Amino acid sequence: MTAVILLPLTLSAQELAANQQLMGHYTTNDVNVGTGWGMPALSGTLPLATDLNSDELAPFRGSKIVAFRIGLAQSTPVTRVFVIPVDANGNLGEMTEWPCDVSSEGWNAVYLDTPYLIDLSVDASLRIGFDYSQTKTNRPISAVKVGKTYVTYCQVDGAWADKGISVYGNLSLQCIVEGDEPSPYIIRTRQLQSTTHVKIGDDVAFQFEVSNLGTTPVAAGECAFDISIDGNHVATMSNDAPLSNAYTTLYGTVTSASLAIGPHTLTVTPVSINGAPLDDVTSAQTQFTAFDKLFTRQMHLIEQFTSTSCTYCPRGTTNVQALCHMRDDIAWVCIHQNQSSIDPYTTSQCDSIADMQNVGGYPKGSFDRTVGIASASEVIATLTNLSPSLMDSFLEYIDQAPAWATVNVNSTYNNDTRQATITIDGELVTDYTLYMGQDSRLTVYITEDGLVSPQLNSGTWVSNYVHNGVLRQAIGSVKGVALNSNGDTYKNTFTVNIPDSWNADKLNIIAFISRPLGNNLTDIYVTNANKRKLGEHDEPAWVRGDANGDGKVTIDDVTVLIDALLAGTEPISAGGDCDQNGRISIDDVTMIIDYLLSGTWND
16 A cells, blocks of 8 residues: 555544544553553564454454554554455454654654445455564553453464463553444343253253444333244343443343254244344354253263372372262272372383373363363372362252263172173163263272372381272273163173172272264363162162063063064163063063062062
8 A cells, every 4th residue: 555644633533534433452542651661671663462352343344444453552664454354263464554754752643545344245354553663662652441351462483473462461452443323232142041952841951142232222121032942933032231341241041941852943033123123143052962861960071190109199099089079979989090100000001091081190180081170181189289178069060960871780609610791780870872872881890998109298218008998900991892782771881800809808899881083172072970889789770570661560561572572672661671681581570460469479
């Protein structure tokens, strides 16, 4: 572009022409005069810029940038202003630039000989900026804290970087925009969130943020929103609070009574103001899943990663022990690793589990392999810095997540042959694979308590430290095995030879169902877990004789069993196997009839 007309004016909003407005992160006359912000280590001509997002641009659709306002804390040469379009993926487009020559302390206005058209069909946001002269001593950049603070970028060696100016506020940079009279109502919605999993018949609770970027305030009750599920209109709601340029959170509920089991899309769309249709709106969407049956979580799985040569690991152990005293639903396993010396309890399976959970150091642990404690992108949490009460709060949060299966642990042990038979069984919700996938896994750990060996503790070796919950073996695979399921129930049986070096009286069986280990860290969560001592038994998850799974024994169960025998299939519920011999036969039919006649089971 060619040279511009220079007007070193303060030019407030009141001095603009009738068809002009100020556009920027803030539009007041606030400017930091005197000592501002600078980068003496990067002396020379430096480009500074900030991004105006789609919400900030929306009121100026089809308008033109005709001038810039640049606020300086100290006098310094400004030699160029520019605009860079940014697409929806954050990619920078071709820069449009205009040379200039302003330097006054306070506000400087730079009018453009060729205005810039704001084309929101192309520009998701605009990076606006200017070049200024930075010396080894000056601090000329004005930044003020007005409204929300946005990042200011500096271009160094061809790359844009955040140099921390947002600590001081927004860059004093505004545009003078010329165009038609702005729309009175520009309704924007965002951040729609809903109940993640909803039992059919219950309400779907949701919330979203909404603002009006237009010129006319919207009073409470004036804006109507259509609520739809999978594209079908289900409700209309209005705002119970005024709408302005700042985002306001609104709340609502809709019923799930008529929904099918499975995933659904919830959409919120502004449709009218006082009955007049809106033509400049954005919708917001989110996903949720509807289900018809839900189980109670039996236990939480805590996998603690530790090492006998980790000086801080006993602190993590103390924290988990305290948590176990607070709760009776913890299946705790200690997965040992080598650190500065060889750990006597580490195995190749321990290494694999730690590697696939991206552990990295100790003491660490994962809670149901669920995101939430460390960060939004990590499953692993550092136990050392977590109080038992904080861990307890996190487990209460996990408790809200649905359990899609039950886990019953039953085992027998022959002391002469040192052979254990372990059976894990349970129920599955309807359409279980819809929630947990076709590749969900059952994992079974054998752990041992009461192992004594040296442990480094706060710089001192403790010779007789007692190690509990030590992982001895993951049966079959550390990634687990497929569930042996008929669709409604599952039953997996394992035979394990117990080494002579293991104390069978102190062995535990921990079983859990999860997404496969080795997936993305956000996709390996545990849906339910349980723990029993070797040789202990869970009560069956079914009612004896209840072949149709309705929780009671009636003549209907006889019909279900006969139909299953004729069709060569299994009954709906494991309770149909009345004699528990692992198969369905006419004997089971006879036992139910005898029970119905006598009221007792004839074994």
